[in-house]
Amino acid sequence: MLKTQEYTLNFGPQHPATHGVFQVILTLDGEKIVKAEPICGYLHRGIEKLAEARTYTQVIPYTDRMDYLAAMLQNLGYVQAVEKLMEIEVPERAEYLRVITGELSRLTSHVLGTGVYALDIGAFTGFLVCFREREKMMDLLEELTGSRMTLSYARIGGVADDAPEGWLDKVDQLMDAMPGYIDEYNGLITGNEIFQARTKFVGQLSPETAVNYSLSGPVLRGSGVNYDLRKNMPYGIYDRFDFEVPLGTNGDCFDRFYCRVREMEQSVRIIKQAVEQIREVDGPVMGKAPKVLKPPKGDVYHEIESSKGIIGYYVVSDGSNKPYRVHVRRPSFVNLGYLDEMVRGYLIADLVAILGSIDIVLGEVDC
């Protein structure tokens, strides 16, 4: 009597397609996945605990180290939470700079996500072509903040520094060129028959499940749920910009991927508008924040739309100069929650495609 036997495969933590040190223990029947058990925590550094022993300003660099691909958005979530707690007014110019750097961060993250997804599917050239533009954006960020990835640019009450001379023109120039580059990605990656065959109708996610599992970001919008905090609960000055929220229809890997690509176009639009408007705004980039920050007793929750989804900061203050507790709702971690059910019945190759389409950053998953 012939019978098949299931076997276990340790997919990671040392594996080229897990985007970092992440393990999935797979139970396989041939190449078909019967069960997938994600195990994270290999990169846990205890950022939330570390924050309790730092002053409010000193926490900012730690937020960089979570989603290091879109560091400005991590900074922004935290500083806006503290500003909300202390009711600090942020000057106009700082708000615009925050939007520009934030959207640039989102672009770098999405460009990388696009490229890495191509690599996951097996197209190496897509990966390197995307890196080309990422490099240009990182040069711009470096010129402004002095750092390429871990920016630490936002400050409680404003931003660290004003833009150097000519920087805004450079941003404008790159944003003019960006739609052409995005077309190039579409030609090379999105339009490819094999790529579409690999990603369409793979790992489908219904809108109800996506909402029930509190997924967010392109993963949620790929399923067709129109929820983007920049539109639904505008924070900062996002209500001043004209942009659309791209949505998917099938909720498959392709939609999640393509949402990201189209979001890049929208980010470019936002940056162009912000650059145009900031030229008329003069003034300081730091608000009237005290040197020693001692927020009143109480707690605050503030969430913003990061590149991976909704990042929320819960900050509790006991009135001293250090936060009593900081908790972060990390979108990568929450989005990963549905992985097991999503990959069951698919092949190993599809696991890579699905995991890649969620676009996780292990620094954020493990915090």
Added chain:
Amino acid sequence: MLENLFVGIAHWLRALLGGTGILPVEITESIVFLVKLVAVLIFILLNALWLVYMERKVAAYMQARIGPNRVGPKGLLQTTCDIGKLISKEIIIPKNVDLVVFLLAPVLIFVPTLMVFAVIPLGKNMAALDLNIGLFYLLAIASVSSLFFWMAGWSSNSKYSLVGSMRVVAQMVSYELPLILSLLGVIMITGSLNMSAIIDAQTKVWFIFTQPIAFLIYFIAAVAETNRTPFCLVEGESEIIAGPYTEYGGMAFAMFFLAEYANIMVICAVTTIVFLGGWHAPFEAFAIGGAHVFTWIPSWVWFFLKMYALIFVVMWFRWTFPRIRVDQLMGFGWKVLVPLALANIFVTGIGIYIYKAIGW
């Protein structure tokens, strides 16, 4: 002079050895034969080295990079240095491997490739061995190589290797079929399995024009046979790390790596011979004032030009396409390529019949 460069060398060697009068004819012939085989061997190994360099340059060109440019002029010695480094590395042998099979696999992987080259004519009168069943021999030997992948995967005693080698066997066996079927049309037209006869039949029109479908099927199946992108499921870096090669390190890994390039060379050489007129120059009859323009270039140069053009196409595939999934691969092979190849044989048969009936 250039045209008969290599043939001339062989004649000269034969004359030199025979001229002494000491050696009997049999020994002279076997020495000449040995020299031919060693020449082919060196040619393949040097070519594999060169192809690694070429691939890196082609990849760099497509990815807006420069590629290797430090070691030697234009980085030409890069692969040589890489191989030197790999030779000096320890070959790590994991616990619980089937030691004999594990160590034999990377050595044997080169054998079919080398054997195949014996019958490939690289220019006019330039086949080391002009077998009358050349094409049959070639297909038979080339199909053995899936065994060595399986040996590597099975003996490694690792799940990634096992999955990879199962894929390799499934893939190579399924793509062997359209590969052979696509060649049948050509064999029907020429009525011979001899490589030289197939090339001679293309003096006027290359088979790519009379058998375009067969050419496409053959080329696709051949790329799948060499496990190159978009059919690189065997390695499938982002899925199963390196498939059968996962547990190999140092030179053992490099052997698989070089064998892949040698295999590319084989399939491109065969495509050149069967579909692109082998060493024939295009428009051979074309002449200006009595001087033949294209045949002025030696036949072996033409052969290499065509072969490298095809190799470039294979590399172009690799740096453009994503990888297809294992079920899609099987579906494509069995549901598209095999029926298409059978239809091609059918149409070719009718064509030959009509051709004979009209008596053109």
